[in-house]
Amino acid sequence: MxxxxxxxxxxxxxxxxxxxxxxxxxxxxxxxxxxxxxxxxxxxxxxxxxxxxxxxxxxxxxxxxxxxxxxxxxxxxxxxxxxxxxxxxxxxxxxxxxxxxxxxxxxxxxxxxxxxxxxxxxxxxxxxxxxxxxxxxxxxxxxxxxxxxxxxxxxxxxxxxxxxxxxxxxxxxxxxxxxxxxxxxxxQGNVSTTIQEENKQLKPAPKLNNQNTLINFDKSATEVDALVRGLYPYPVAKAVLQDQDEKIVKIHKSSIVHKKHQMIPGSFVIENGCILIACKEDMIVIEEMQLPNKKRMKVKDLLNGYTFDQDARFGKA
Structure with missing residues (x-):
């Protein structure tokens, strides 16, 4: 007992x-x-x-x-x-x-x-x-x-x-x-403890902030998608969008497209109601996105009411 x-x-x-x-x-x-x-x-x-x-x-x-x-x-x-x-x-x-x-x-x-x-x-x-x-x-x-x-x-x-x-x-x-x-x-007085090993390569889990939740498209699509999933549903991954002006958008959901390309990381194309962003390796499909001061939307719905500039791209200037 x-x-x-x-x-x-x-x-x-x-x-x-x-x-x-x-x-x-x-x-x-x-x-x-x-x-x-x-x-x-x-x-x-x-x-x-x-x-x-x-x-x-x-x-x-x-x-x-x-x-x-x-x-x-x-x-x-x-x-x-x-x-x-x-x-x-x-x-x-x-x-x-x-x-x-x-x-x-x-x-x-x-x-x-x-x-x-x-x-x-x-x-x-x-x-x-x-x-x-x-x-x-x-x-x-x-x-x-x-x-x-x-x-x-x-x-x-x-x-x-x-x-x-x-x-x-x-x-x-x-x-x-x-x-x-x-x-x-x-x-029950039935505890045996183990001292934590300090000699192995330790990975930290620092507090999330504006820097470490920002997507870097110079990484592979696999890494970008892992960041999006690792920040969903909270606090949500962010990306810089250069379009008329610089804005921070939230990327709620994404998926990987294994596709070789010659595009600059952060540049994108719109195909069949999807935004495909070039990464260092492969491409990422943005499925749900949120513009500043707007509600989150499925990208196909967002594209019905939002037009990107011809030279718009994701990433810092």
Missing amino acids: NKSLKIIFFGTPEFATGVLNELHHSIHEIVVVVTAPDKPAGRGRKINESDVKKYAVENQIPVLQPKNLKSEEFLKELRSFHADLQVIVAFRMLPKQVWDMPPLGTFNLHASLLPQYRGAAPINWAIINQESKTGVTTFFIDEKIDTGAIIANKETEILPNENVGSLYSRLMVMGAQLSLETVHMIA
Whole structure:
């Protein structure tokens, strides 16, 4: 029989709610949830609550939303719950006085097969880099980011033409299962850990920004398509379009055409209601695109109402 543990759960986005739900419906008790403070979002500056907070409120779980994780007031409140264990999923870096608090430690769930893809965007980078497999890992927290001793992992194949949306959903389910298994192991005192290897070639998973989400057509069509899939449905790949003026467009969906050409990368042709863009190798078909301040459209519909200049092309000037 598994021993029931008192758990403090730290998390913010939707991905974390899968784990929270699994633990909440187990024999273990979530004594409090710690999540990001509410913040105004959108044009109306409406107050936006995290997915984890919404779940906790709906399920009558107490919520803490500290601005300062080192404040004595917050630390005192945490101690008052007398938790056995802390579980972290997609939360900011914790100070040592927080992760060192519970007697059974603090573990994190990370959406990669550590030590590969440490960082903020592991699911995206696994697809962008055309990996054939990825997974989820639980590990005990230490002073650095995603470097602690590994408790357990599960892996899954990355399917051809898979995008972040489908992989995210699968890893969310796997991560929830692995987190509960990890809690059970800790409760039974049945944990053996593995130190992360530092001597292998490690690929990072840095935060996504305006630079690393921009398409470079001097790469192969295979690489461009992997970037589009690795950023769909969020935050979506972008491309510079030189057409009358320079504009940033969003590329939602694409596919590869294996076709030799003598065209300059970034130049394009329109054939049968499709935009075919030349890459360093082969060509990419843009299937769904979004012009600035417009809604996303299937390209065949977009071409009905938009005319490109004769010398228009994709890429920087």
